[in-house]
Amino acid sequence: MIRQLTEKDHVICQRLIQQQPAENLFIIGDIEAFGYEQDFQKIWGDFDEEGNLRGILLKYRENFIPYSMGDFDAEGFAAIINGTEDYSIVSGLKRIVTEVEPFLSREINSKRHMYYAKCDSASSMEDRELPHVKEASFTDLPQLVELLNAIPEFSEGSFTVEKRKHGMEKGVARSYYVEEDGKFVSSASTTAENSMSAMIVAVCTHPQYKKKGYATECMTKLCRDVLNEGKELCLFYDNPEAGKIYKRIGFKDIGYWSMYKFN
Numbered sequence: 333m334i335r336q337l338t339e340k341d342h343v344i345c346q347r348l349i350q351q352q353p354a355e356n357l358f359i360i361g362d363i364e365a366f367g368y369e370q371d372f373q374k375i376w377g378d379f380d381e382e383g384n385l386r387g388i389l390l391k392y393r394e395n396f397i398p399y400s401m402g403d404f405d406a407e408g409f410a411a412i413i414n415g416t417e418d419y420s421i422v423s424g425l426k427r428i429v430t431e432v433e434p435f436l437s438r439e440i441n442s443k444r445h446m447y448y449a450k451c452d453s454a455s456s457m458e459d460r461e462l463p464h465v466k467e468a469s470f471t472d473l474p475q476l477v478e479l480l481n482a483i484p485e486f487s488e489g490s491f492t493v494e495k496r497k498h499g500m501e502k503g504v505a506r507s508y509y510v511e512e513d514g515k516f517v518s519s520a521s522t523t524a525e526n527s528m529s530a531m532i533v534a535v536c537t538h539p540q541y542k543k544k545g546y547a548t549e550c551m552t553k554l555c556r557d558v559l560n561e562g563k564e565l566c567l568f569y570d571n572p573e574a575g576k577i578y579k580r581i582g583f584k585d586i587g588y589w590s591m592y593k594f595n
Contacts, residue, residue, distance in 0.1 A: 334389075334408045337375045338368050344385045345377065349399065353528035354450035354566035355425060355586065356399060361504065361526035362392050376412060378405045389413075395421040398428050410435030419594070426588035433592070444591045446568040447575055449583040454559050456582035457552045465553040468507040468519075473497055476507055479516040483536045491534075499523060507534075508554045510546045518546030520554045530558050532567040535574075552581055 337345055345363070349356040366373045378387030378400070387404030389412060390397045396419055398409050413422060414437045422429060422436070426445055433440075468476050473493045480491040499505030507521040518537040522530040532554070537547045555565055568589055569575050575585075 333379045334376055334405060334412070335379070337377045337388075341377060341385075342368070345375070345388065348385050348401070349388060350528060351401065354452070354564040355448075357524055357526065357529045357531055357566055358392070358397055359388060359390050359399060360528055361524050362390060364526050365502075365504075366392075376409070378408060391416070391419070394419050395423060397424045398422075398432055399424060400428060404428075404431075406431040407435045410437075414438070421591060421593055423589065423591040426590040429590040429592065436592075438594050440592050441595045442593045444593075445588045446570055446591075447572075447585055448566065448568060448587050448589040449575070449578055449585050450564055450566040451555060451559070451578075451581070451583045452564045453582055454556050456580070457556060462549050462553045465508050465510055465549050467557075468509055470497060470500065472507075472509070472516075473500075475516045476509060476519060479509070479519060479538060480534055480536065482538060484539070486534070486536065489534075506554070508550045510550060512541060517541040518550050520547065520550035522554065522558065525558075525563070527563075529564045529566060532565055548577060548581065551577070555581060 349359050353360060362373060363375070368375055372393050374391045376389040377385050380386050386402065387398065387400035387409070389409045396413050410432050413419065422432065425448070473496045477491045477493050477496060480486055480489065496505070504525045505521060505523045507519055509516045509519040511517065518541065520535045521533050523533045524531045532551065535547050535551055558565055567578065567583065569578065
C-alpha cells in the first residue's frame with residue numbers, strides 16, 4: 333500500500349532512511365529543510381502487508397527520488413510519477429531507478445549513470461596538520477568563484493558568489509582552499525549538508541598548479557572536519573581516474589546514481 337506521508341510518519345520515515353545516510357543525502361536534507369507539508373515537496377511511503385514502511389518516494393519541485401533497501405512497489409511509485417505533470421527528472425540509486433523505469437509512461441530524454449561513493453571513516457587519510465588549507469569565509473567567495481570558473485571541466489557550471497553565500501548561510505555548504513601566489517589555486521566543497529551526511533563537490537586545481545597534491549589536501553581537511561561532526565560523506569564521479577584519488581583517502585563505491593531527464 334502506498335500513501336502520502338505526513339509529520340505523524342516522521343519517526344518511521346527516519347528509521348528507514350537513516351539506515352543509509354549517504355545514500356539518502358537528498359531525502360534527509362529535504363525533509364529536514366522543508367518537512368512533509370509543502371506545495372513543492374511531497375513524500376509517499378510504500379508499506380508491506382504487515383504495515384512496515386519499505387520504500388520512500390520524494391518529490392522536490394521537478395525531481396522525483398525513489399528509495400528502498402529491498403523489495404518495493406515499483407509500479408505503484410511509477411503510477412504516482414506518471415500522474416504528475418510538473419516533473420522533469422527522476423533520480424536515485426541505479427538499482428532502484430531501473431526497477432521503476434519500465435513503468436514510466438513519458439519518454440526519457442537522457443540517462444546519466446555516475447559512480448556513487450561514500451566515506452564514513454578518516455582512517456585512510458593522512459594524519460597530519462594542513463595549516464595552508466583554509467576554510468573559505470564570505471569575504472573569500474569572489475576568489476573562490478573566480479577559481480571555479482577558471483576550471484575547464486566546470487565550463488558548464490553556473491558558479492556565483494550569491495549561490496555560494498546562500499549555501500553557507502543556510503549551513504548546507506562549505507569550501508576549503510589552498511592559496512599560492514596571491515590567488516586561490518585549489519579547492520573542495522560540500523553541498524546538501526544535513527545532520528547526518530554531506531556531499532563533496534567542486535574538487536579542483538587550477539591547471540597551472542596541478543601535480544602538487546593540493547586537491548587531495550583540500551579533500552582531506554574537508555573530509556576530516558565533516559567526519560568529526562559525525563556525518564557520512566558521499567560524492568558522484570564520472571572519471572575513474574578521479575575515483576582513484578577519492579579511494580586513496582577512504583571513499584568506497586556503493587553503486588551508481590542514475591539521473592533520467594524528461595522532455
